[in-house]
Amino acid sequence: MSISSSRGKSRIVMHVDLDYFYAQCEELRRNDLKDRPVVVCVYSARGGDSGAVSTCNYKARAYGVKAGMPIVQAKRLLREQDAVFLPVDEQYYTSVSDMVMAILRANADAFEQVSIDEAYMDVSMRCKDFDDATRLASRLKDEVRTSVGLTCSIGIGMNKLIAKMASDYRKPDGLTVVRPEDAKDFISRMSVGKLLWVGKKTEATLNSMGIYTVADLAKVSIDTLIKEFGRKMGIYLYNASRGIDEEPVKESAMAKQISRITTLKRNTSAIEDMLDDLNTLSMDVHKSLVEQGLLFRSVGIMLVYEDLSMRSRARMLKHYSNSMDDIARYARVLLEEALEESSKPVRRLGVKVSDLVSVKGQETLQRFM
Template identity: 40%
Template sequence: MENSSRERITLHVDMDSFYSSVEAREKPELKGLPVVVGSDPRKGKGRGVVSTCSYEAREFGIHSAMPISKAYKLCSDAVYLPVNMKLYKEVSANIMDLIRIFADRFQQVSVDEAYIDIGDSISDYESAILLAEKIKSEVKRLQRLTCSIGVAPNKIIAKIASDFNKPDGLTVVRPEEVEDFLFPLSVSKIPGIGKKTRPILKEMGIETVGQLATIDVQLLIARFGKSGVLMHQLANGIDTREVKERDVVKSISTEDTFDEDIYDPLEIERSFSELSEKVHVSLIKKHFRFRTVTIKVRFEDFRTYTRAKTLHAATTDKEAITKAALNLMEEFIGKGRFRLLGVGVTKLEKLDERQTFLSDFL
C-alpha cells in the first residue's frame, strides 16, 4: 500500500522550443538561426500562426500563437518552416519512453512536456536533483535536444519552475522555498491566468503572485466565482493533483485557416463538410463514437468563439457532425468574414474494434 505520508517530489520536464529544436537537429545548418515553425508567411500576407520558434527568433519579439504575418514583419529574414507533426510525434515518443524509465508515476501532458512523480523511490531533494540532471543528460545524449526541468513539491510549482531558467535549465523549489520563489513572480506565470484575467486582477491591485496569495479570497470569489478559489490556492503553491497517466482521448478536432477570409454560406458549408470528413476519419480510426459536436469560429479581426451541441445519443455518423456544425454556425452567418473555422467532437465513448460501424454503410 502506498504511504500517504511520503513527501511528494514532482518533476516537470519541458522540451526547449521543441519543434524548432527538432528541425535544427535534423538540419544542422539551421543552428543559431532564427527559425519559425508554422504556416507559410507569404511575405507578410500569410493567414496562419506561429506554432513555435527558436530562441534566436524570440529575440525579435516573435512568440507562439502570434499571427505569422506579424512574425514576418518582425523578422523577414527568419527561416520559416511548415509544421512536420509526424516527425515531432516520432521524436516525442522516443523522449517520453526515455523519461518514463525514471518515474514512479508518469504523465505526458503534451507532445513536449511531462510530469514525473519520484516520491516512492526518492525522498530527498539532493537525490532528486541528481536524477533531474541524469534525465537532462540522457535526453541530450540520446536525442541531441535540451530540456528544462522543475523540481518541486507538486505539479503547479514544478511547471512554473521548469519555465524559470530556459533553455536547458534546472530549477529546484523545496517546500520551505515555495513562498520566496512564487510570491515575486507576475501573476501571468500561473497557468490559466491569461490576457483576459490579468487586467481584471490589475484593477484589483494584484500584479504579483504574492499579492494574489495574500488577498482576501472572498474578493476573488466575488469577482471570479469558484475560479477565484483555485487561483488563490495556486498562488499559495497548493496543488493536490496527482501525477497520473493519461490514456483517455477526450476530443478529436481539426481546423482550417483560410488563405482569404470567407463569408459565402456555400463556402462555409463546403468547409464544414471537409472538416467533418477529417474528424470522422480520425474518429473511426481510433474506434470512438461521440455525443457532442463543437465548432470554433475566428473572424477576420481575430475575435474567436466556440459553440457546442450535445446529441441525444452517441453516434459515429459523419452527417451528424456536419449538420450540428452548420446549425451552430447559423448565429455567425452574415456577421463578418471568417479567418478560421474548426470542428471537433467530444464526450467520446470507446468502441470494440470489432464492432461494425453501421453509419459507414447507411
C-alpha cells in the first residue's frame, strides 16, 4: 500500500547518500586523516597489495583513484602523497550507518534503506510542499553532521528516480531539489549513462543506436526499446526518459539469496586445494542463513577461472533445509561436477543458497509442508 499525500498531488521523495562513506567513517575516528588521501581497500587472500579499492575520499580522487581500481595502481597514483591505505572494517561502518539510518527513519512516512550508505524516504505526509521538504532535508543534514559527524548528499524529487539522480547531481554535502514541473528538463539534459540501471553495457548499446542524452532516449518508441532491451528494461527506459517512476518507497524485503565468495590462495584445479575454502564459505553462508531465520531449497557454487571467465552451477533440493551439512555436501558435489567439465585453473570460489523462505510465517509454513 502506498502513501498518498493529503495534497492529492505528487509524492515527495528524498534520496540520502552518505558521502564517500567508508573513507569518511575512517576520517571520523582518526583526525590525523584530515587533509590526506584516504583509500579503503579490500585485500584478497593473496597477500601483499593484491585486492581492489572499495572507496576513497575526495583528496584521493583528485589523483585519479577510483572504486574498483587495483590497490597497486592506486598506490602508484598516490606515491609521495602521504596517502593512507586501510582495510575495510564492515562492522564499524555498519554501526555508524545504523546511527544515521535511525535518524532518517524517524523522519520519514515510509523508509527504504538500499545499502549501507543510501536510503529513500517518502515524506509526502509530513511535508506540505517541496519547500517544506527542503527545510526537513536541511535539518537532517545538520543532525547527521552534529550527532554522527558525517556529511551526506540529499536529492528531493517526485519519485525515487528523480530523487536519486538529484542526490547524485551535487556532492559531496549537496542538497538538490527538483520540483515536479522541473523534472522533465532536469532529466532531459542528462547523458543516458547517468540514468539509474544504465551501466556501461546498456550505455554502449544506446550510443550505438545514436542515443546519447535522455532527451534522445525519449524520442525512441517503446517497441524499439522492448525489442532491443527486453520487456522489463524497455518499459523502464521508456518511462525513465520521461521522468516517470511509480516505485513506492518501501521497507526492503526478505533476502532472496545468500552468497559468499573468496579468492583462493593460489590458482588451482585440484579439489583438495579448494575444500577448506569451500567449507568456510558454506559455514559463512549457513551462519547468515540462521541469523536471518531462513530456509533454503537451492544450493549453488560459482567459479571464476584465472582468465576471469566465470561459471555457476546450482541444484534444487526436494525439501527446504537449514542444514549446514546440506550446503557443504551439495556444494562439494557441484564443485566436483564443475571441475570435471573444465580443468582451467580456478581463481575464485563462491557458495550460494537461494529459494529462501522464512522459518516463521504462515504462508511460508504452508508451502513448507
